[in-house]
Amino acid sequence: MTRGPRAYLSFIGIGLLAGLLSGLFGVGGGTVIVPLLVLLLSFGQRISAGTSLAAIVPTASVGVISYAISGSVAWIPALILAAGAVVGAQIGSRLLPRVSQTALRWGFVVFLIVVIVSLFLVIPSRAAEFELGWLNGVALVAVGVVTGVIAGLIGVGGGVIIVPVLMLGFGTSDLVAKGTSLLMMIPTAVSGTIGNLRHHNVDLVAAALIGVSACTTTALGAWLATRIDPFAGNVLFAAYLVVIAVQMALKALRSRPR
Template sequence: MLPGPGRRTGADVGDGVVERMRGPRAVASFIGIGLAAGLLSGLFGVGGGTVIVPLLVLLLGFDQRLGAGTSLAAIVPTAAVGVISYAVHDAVAWIPAIILAAGSVVGAQIGTRLLPRISQTALRWGFVGFLAVVVVSLFLVIPSRGAVLELTWVSGPLLLVLGLFTGVLAGLIGVGGGIVVVPALMLAFGTSDLVAKGTSLLMMIPTAISGTIGNLRHHNVDLLAAALVGVAACTTTALGAWLATLIDPFWGNVLFAVYLVFIAVQMALKAIRGRRTRTA
């Protein structure tokens, strides 16, 4: 029998990896990863892929593509619960999120086509620089909880451009849209932190569904892992969103800045390893 999506044979990666992926320890790991990802997703308005992918790779022997595809599938229910949680507090800009998603879906296709032509090391260092600017900006601009995301003839096209840029970056580097969209909505559009997070989560749903369909066709999704991670994440996403409403916007920015620094360090380490591999 041929292995299903996400199930590897001993000839592929060794019997030990299969046992870890399907044994009790693997199930516990999937649930733990989901709990952590869900909390961060609700708290910061991100998909949680920046937590899910490295943990699947490091703890359970997933390769990068399988980890990314599994993470994207798990993000769909996680983001849906997050949207509901933020919508309860009237913190979701529905139409702007659809515009962002439209740009992101198109941008992701562009990014994947550009991927073979651009140096991943240069891209990663560029993204690290971008995150550094964002982190500094988060301490200079504190969002107002009363600010809304108004849709105008100017902001509409700009949202489409932001979605396009986010999608291209996701296709090139594999980062989730929330890392770009949340700070952009707060800093460039003057949106409140809660609306930025809720809108970001809504934008992710159609983007993640589109990506997951493609990954399923290429057998880059472990359905069992995605289900366990996704269901576990759903149990803590609402908690994260609730905590976000309790945290002062300034301290919310501080926590988000710490998260972005963590991502930047991860990206810098990948860039350094990539450079060493080429020079070895």
């Protein structure tokens, strides 16, 4: 495929933006990468999703290192979440032909609205620590599985779910939630990318450029997260979730039978 400078500059620009948001919010950046690849470069949906997932691997890795430096990663909970998410993603992909995408998207929009409202009511304490017990462990597995199922069904990355659930449901600080979310993404993204490569659903050049570019701004985003007041961080994250909710609602409206 012949590409001009515009395409390569677009890949770099997409990566810079995705990396900043990834570090700032503890998300993979797929909600930015996928629509921009489709909109700016006319990528197909599957190639966009596969390319985004591959780019998330280096991006999340840099993010984890950035958060780990400040001690803001819960290592064991992240691995438990990842194990559940890998299983859940397989379940989601099997359920995909049997479940109404429109109903799922509207359900996810409702979930995001509840989270957005909650973010203004519950302000996380940066002194809060994650206490892992058997009950929390079981809950983490369940959250991981549900996250994986949703990802497999509607292609939403785990960070959008994991970060608010860890803050609101498990009482962790916003920084630990973000660092843990990024770590959880790495094995799930690697697993998904291997499958996508087998099915030729990854543009390796685009993924490499986006991923490397994102790495240059992920640390900046993580640093900004530590400098922002927790309430301000919640407000910014809520604004980000509003954008995702609007995207999901538009997809649900477009998929209605005419």
